[in-house]
Amino acid sequence: MTTDTRSTDLPWPDLPTRRGLLAGAAGAVALLAVPGLPAVAVPVGRDRARYLDEDQLATLAGVVDRVVPADDGAPGALAARAHESIDALLGAFRTDPPRIYAGGPFSDRGGARRNDFERFLPLDAYERKAWKRRVRRLQKVYTRGLDALASSVPGFADLPGPLRDLALRTTQDPDVTAMMGLAVTHAFEGTWGAPEYGGNRDGVGWEGIGFDGDRQPRGYTDEEVTDPEIEMLPLLDVTRALATYGPAMALATSEASMGLLAEAEGDLRVLSQRLRGLLADVEDLL
Amino acid sequence: MSREAVVVGSGAAGSAAAWELARRGWDVTVLERGRNLRPGLGRRPSGRLGTEYGSDEVKGYRGFGFPDAELEPYTTRTQAEASSGVARSAQGALGQLGAAVGGTSLHYNAKTPRFWKQDFSLLSDHGPIDGAQVADWPIGYDDLAPYYDLVERQVGVQGDRSAMPARTLEQSPRRRDFPMPPNPTGYAAGLLAEGARLVGMEPYPYPAAVNSEPRKGRPACNSCGMCSGFGCPINARGDALVSFLNPALRTGRVRVIERAFVDRVETTGNGRRARAVRYRDVRGEVHRVPASTVVLAGSPINTARLLLMSANRAHPTGLGNRSDQVGRNMMFHNFTIAAAFFPFTVHPLRAQSTTLQIDDLVGPFTGPEVSALGVPYLVGGIIQLGSGGPPINGAQLMAGFAGYGIAHKAAMRVGPHAGVAGSQLVHQDLPQAENRVDLDPDVTDFLGNPAARITYSPHRHEQVAAAYLGAQMLAAHQAAPQSIGAIVLPFPLINQGITYTAHLAGTARMGDDPRASVCASSGRLHDVDNVFVADASTFPTFPGFNPTLTIMANSIRIARGIADGSAV
Numbered sequence: 001m002t003t004d005t006r007s008t009d010l011p012w013p014d015l016p017t018r019r020g021l022l023a024g025a026a027g028a029v030a031l032l033a034v035p036g037l038p039a040v041a042v043p044v045g046r047d048r049a050r051y052l053d054e055d056q057l058a059t060l061a062g063v064v065d066r067v068v069p070a071d072d073g074a075p076g077a078l079a080a081r082a083h084e085s086i087d088a089l090l091g092a093f094r095t096d097p098p099r100i101y102a103g104g105p106f107s108d109r110g111g112a113r114r115n116d117f118e119r120f121l122p123l124d125a126y127e128r129k130a131w132k133r134r135v136r137r138l139q140k141v142y143t144r145g146l147d148a149l150a151s152s153v154p155g156f157a158d159l160p161g162p163l164r165d166l167a168l169r170t171t172q173d174p175d176v177t178a179m180m181g182l183a184v185t186h187a188f189e190g191t192w193g194a195p196e197y198g199g200n201r202d203g204v205g206w207e208g209i210g211f212d213g214d215r216q217p218r219g220y221t222d223e224e225v226t227d228p229e230i231e232m233l234p235l236l237d238v239t240r241a242l243a244t245y246g247p248a249m250a251l252a253t254s255e256a257s258m259g260l261l262a263e264a265e266g267d268l269r270v271l272s273q274r275l276r277g278l279l280a281d282v283e284d285l286l
Numbered sequence: 287m288s289r290e291a292v293v294v295g296s297g298a299a300g301s302a303a304a305w306e307l308a309r310r311g312w313d314v315t316v317l318e319r320g321r322n323l324r325p326g327l328g329r330r331p332s333g334r335l336g337t338e339y340g341s342d343e344v345k346g347y348r349g350f351g352f353p354d355a356e357l358e359p360y361t362t363r364t365q366a367e368a369s370s371g372v373a374r375s376a377q378g379a380l381g382q383l384g385a386a387v388g389g390t391s392l393h394y395n396a397k398t399p400r401f402w403k404q405d406f407s408l409l410s411d412h413g414p415i416d417g418a419q420v421a422d423w424p425i426g427y428d429d430l431a432p433y434y435d436l437v438e439r440q441v442g443v444q445g446d447r448s449a450m451p452a453r454t455l456e457q458s459p460r461r462r463d464f465p466m467p468p469n470p471t472g473y474a475a476g477l478l479a480e481g482a483r484l485v486g487m488e489p490y491p492y493p494a495a496v497n498s499e500p501r502k503g504r505p506a507c508n509s510c511g512m513c514s515g516f517g518c519p520i521n522a523r524g525d526a527l528v529s530f531l532n533p534a535l536r537t538g539r540v541r542v543i544e545r546a547f548v549d550r551v552e553t554t555g556n557g558r559r560a561r562a563v564r565y566r567d568v569r570g571e572v573h574r575v576p577a578s579t580v581v582l583a584g585s586p587i588n589t590a591r592l593l594l595m596s597a598n599r600a601h602p603t604g605l606g607n608r609s610d611q612v613g614r615n616m617m618f619h620n621f622t623i624a625a626a627f628f629p630f631t632v633h634p635l636r637a638q639s640t641t642l643q644i645d646d647l648v649g650p651f652t653g654p655e656v657s658a659l660g661v662p663y664l665v666g667g668i669i670q671l672g673s674g675g676p677p678i679n680g681a682q683l684m685a686g687f688a689g690y691g692i693a694h695k696a697a698m699r700v701g702p703h704a705g706v707a708g709s710q711l712v713h714q715d716l717p718q719a720e721n722r723v724d725l726d727p728d729v730t731d732f733l734g735n736p737a738a739r740i741t742y743s744p745h746r747h748e749q750v751a752a753a754y755l756g757a758q759m760l761a762a763h764q765a766a767p768q769s770i771g772a773i774v775l776p777f778p779l780i781n782q783g784i785t786y787t788a789h790l791a792g793t794a795r796m797g798d799d800p801r802a803s804v805c806a807s808s809g810r811l812h813d814v815d816n817v818f819v820a821d822a823s824t825f826p827t828f829p830g831f832n833p834t835l836t837i838m839a840n841s842i843r844i845a846r847g848i849a850d851g852s853a854v
Contacts, residue, residue: 126545
């Protein structure tokens with residue numbers, strides 16, 4: 001749902017201190033030499049529709065790279081090609097059927113011989129009407145936002161990560177913040193959604209967080225359910241996650257969360273305002 | 287009386303009603319605003335139907351099988367906003383209410399507890415509560431029991447009577463055991479159950495309309511965990527489509543019209559009888575289906591909207607609305623949510639979701655500690671135990687709450703699919719006159735019909751229950767072995783507005799008094815002879831149990847009354 005979103009700033013748990021930022025910047029400059037890290041030279045899949053031009057796509061790659069950064073643990077949204085999955089959505093109607101809904105019931109990752117997800121579903125008149133409107137709106141938001149970002153921060157795509165963070169966190173440009181509200185969600189979809197949508201290349205997103213992905217038709221054996229192999233999680237990560245994200249993680253285990261997400265319709269600014277209102281006082285309550 | 291009916295809506299209530307009418311020889315036209323997502327519908331037995339669903343989280347966020355907010359927005363506001371003249375404070379999607387042939391049951395969590403005996407006589411047993419329209423049901427548990435038996439067989443329910451607590455069996459007695467044994471208990475649910483037992487609670491296998499063994503041509507569930515919000519890719523779930531609508535279609539006496547946007551029930555001049563149901567197709571063209579019997583089953587928000595949109599000279603404030611109760615008493619299940627955190631993977635998604643149930647917080651609770659909180663008694667609900675969340679869901683909520691970046695990504699590794707096990711208390715929601723559905727004065731759908739506007743705030747009762755019972759949930763989660771922390775979110779206490787759940791009731795309550803209710807116990811509108819309401823709109827109160835089993839049972843009860851002419 002659209003609600004009043006005067007507050008355009010998003011919360012940042014890991015905003016580096018000035019000292020940390022400078023150190024991070026220095027480190028990232030060295031990393032610039034690593035092939036593939038700067039978001040410019042992005043190979044483009046041949047099997048998907050395109051909407052953004054090369055410059056816009058490079059800027060978008062520079063954005064998603066900061067939403068889910070690569071770190072010691074795993075590659076991030078850039079390696080997952082989340083930017084390409086967003087471009088595929090913006091160009092969804094340039095293929096037939098449009099790339100909105102992957103087919104079903106099975107991919108070939110859970111034991112099926114054929115990948116049904118690869119065959120996108122034809123839309124009926126209702127879905128076509130709604131999605132044409134939505135995709136047109138998204139196209140505007142992304143092209144305006146990416147162009148505004150590129151012109152207000154020259155060379156954005158080539159900047160070291162921490163400097164891109166700084167640019168994204170401090171921008172007051174309404175076109176950029178409007179885009180970021182959606183790009184964060186879309187970067188998540190492109191990192192942790194089914195690869196058929198153009199991201200999560202080779203399952204790197206799922207692998208990075210230890211998520212099994214779609215498992216049908218094989219599913220799990222009774223023993224895998226009742227007596228699974230247990231892996232220890234990094235204790236520091238668990239305690240940090242609990243301290244920083246605990247209420248949101250609890251909410252994520254409930255069906256009630258799906259309504260909140262539908263209400264926000266992918267705009268993280270709307271979701272953020274709602275969640276902060278909801279969860280801010282939780283620890284004081286009981 | 288002509289043996290034909292028009293049913294509006296093909297979800298749990300509409301499919302069950304169509305099935306009952308068809309097997310008694312009636313001809314039925316079902317009007318559904320969504321489209322069919324199950325290839326082979328009507329042509330193949332339910333065990334051989336295809337599905338366009340998959341374990342695909344992106345598809346869910348793209349609203350597959352849902353009304354699209356671009357075309358059919360809802361609007362909402364709180365009671366406080368309404369009384370200060372705010373027309374609406376939000377507009378868009380409503381979340382979990384599906385629009386497809388088969389309705390929301392295509393992706394329901396399929397948990398099927400029965401309501402309890404005490405739920406039908408709350409007012410008589412415990413009295414009124416200020417600010418709420420607490421009421422007895424005009425039927426009792428015994429009226430529904432044979433239909434509970436029937437539905438449990440028809441959808442295929444798994445469960446274990448021998449593991450059910452004594453009070454549960456006393457309050458919801460059952461003549462025989464469940465058709466199937468339970469699925470294996472998820473590891474995460476098992477850990478939470480140990481904690482719950484340590485604080486004196488009694489977890490047991492959650493009855494669910496999910497095959498635990500091959501049955502009626504459909505396979506056994508293999509515990510993939512992508513249940514609530516996902517269509518079952520292997521057809522193991524007993525939804526309304528495979529259980530009722532498809533068998534009904536295969537009698538040859540039923541037809542479904544997809545993408546039929548019903549906007550009016552037309553009546554005779556004196557308003558006593560419906561003559562036709564009017565709908566528009568997606569292009570806006572008007573169609574009329576002549577009707578000698580109309581069954582409304584669009585779920586509470588849309589049933590109320592249709593009654594209100596059907597206002598005419600004989601029914602100036604909406605069809606069947608002489609009582610001014612149409613649209614009022616809109617009830618949602620608020621969920622109080624608890625979660626325990628573990629330093630190792632507990633695989634909460636690796637199970638038929640929330641495999642265990644706890645009834646110890648159903649209540650009612652009375653006594654000085656309750657009255658000190660400002661209510662004479664409080665009623666809670668069941669706890670569903672051992673849930674997790676798929677990654678995009680968790681990623682959005684976590685980022686929306688505290689930002690994205692490196693810390694977010696690290697938290698994702700230990701997140702709601704890995705080291706967290708959650709539970710939900712399904713809260714009884716009291717009926718309030720001012721919690722209501724009406725027609726938005728400005729916002730319309732793509733066909734120009736007014737959007738449903740929902741005004742909702744939880745009653746103090748729900749808030750007090752969340753605090754009182756949430757503390758007990760927290761204790762159970764803290765006691766889970768090896769958990770390093772636990773959190774409780776007493777949702778109705780922190781959320782002043784609507785809870786976007788798939789559990790809805792009210793808006794056309796049944797009762798014996800035409801001045802205080804919309805329809806009789808038969809489902810028939812007090813004011814119109816041949817229009818029946820068969821969905822959860824009829825519920826006078828909303829007990830804290832997953833409602834779909836009761837929706838189906840009640841709908842078949844109502845349909846049988848129509849078919850054998852006993853409906854009064």
